[in-house]
Amino acid sequence: MLEPLLGCRIIRVDGYDTDRLGTFTREVARAGTQLEAARAKARIGMDLSSLAIGLASEGSFGSHPSVGLLAWNVELLIWIDDELGLEIIGSAAGNTNFSHRLAASWEEARQFARETGFPEHWLVVRPESEEHPQIHKGIAGWDELESVFRRCSDLAVNGRAFLETDMRAHGNPTRMELISAAARDLAQKLCRRCPECAAPGFHAVERITGLPCEECGAPTKVARAETYRCARCRHQLIVEIRGPKTASAARCDYCNP
Ligand SMILES: [Zn+2]
Ligand SMILES: [Zn+2]
Structure with missing residues (x-):
């Protein structure tokens, strides 16, 4: 979507595990703010590709700033152009399925899965509590969910399994849509030129x-x-x-x- 508007070809930079910068499932805590994380990612991509232009996204999840019970997702997309000395940020915010539950029965786990838009939206399951190291990510089918749930609750001292929504973009269509909205916002900003110096992003x-x-x-x-x-x-x-x-x-x- 961004390519025709910007006249750029966007290449995905491989060779770096962005989980090192933080995971949504808390194995690695993110250092710094959401914007700093997006900037760091873009910089890593620019270094690895030796390009003067970088693009990266970063999401954050929590509760709505005023309606506390509403799960809220903010997506940032950063555009860095070192030749022009530019940094432009596109953003979008909206409701999301971000949630978790400590389920004691398969019925309870199934209920949670339905509420969070499973199986289109993936789940993460682990035994006992949110801190348990044995983590199963990217669960995307009912049979798989049931067998993982049973294995995890059997392992748990408290007999429960901890379920949470998988917030990685490729497993979460709601988040993917919000990232698209942030990309549209970025494109709109970049498409307006400065009347003084003609740089994009006015x-x-x-x-x-x-x-x-x-x-x-x-x-x-x-x-x-x-x-x-x-x-x-x-x-x-x-x-x-x-x-x-x-x-x-x-x-x-x-x-x-
Ligand atoms: Zn008045
Ligand atoms: Zn200007």
Whole structure:
């Protein structure tokens, strides 16, 4: 999807085990932030391929920032161009099946699998607890799930098996879709050129609030414009947001305190 838009051929760089940078199943903890991890991956690819342009993605999972019970996935896609001195980030966030359960019976395990979109979405199973070292990843069929579940719960001191969603992109179509959305966001950003230096990636970095209230005209917290900035020469431009010229009085601190 990115190739025709960018006019680049994307090559996957082999010869490096990205699990060394962190796994979703906690054998290796990720060092640093999500963005730092994406940047490190892109840099490794650029080193191994001796190319001046790098592309890498990194996902993170947790709860929704305000709706605590909702499982939330943020995907970042980083584009580094050393010739132009550019770093552009595409992102997307959405609901996900990220979840786990300590199951005491096959019925319970089957229920969890159904809830998490198995078998299209793969599962990871291990005996006893989330820390048990005997880990089975990439489980993608009912028969396999049942036999692994039985083996794991037989091994466990507490008679249970720990099940969790496999968050690796190739085993998780929901995540794959979000990575595509992040790629579209990146492509959109890269396709706009800076009016000053013509570098790609002239994009909105900030929203400016203050759209006037429809009743009293006071500035509200509703955005009225966006600041576009070039990642290369720092040239910036304030662009008015198209749409209504006033904000609803319901959003006004004076009319609706
Ligand atoms: Zn520029
Ligand atoms: Zn008002």
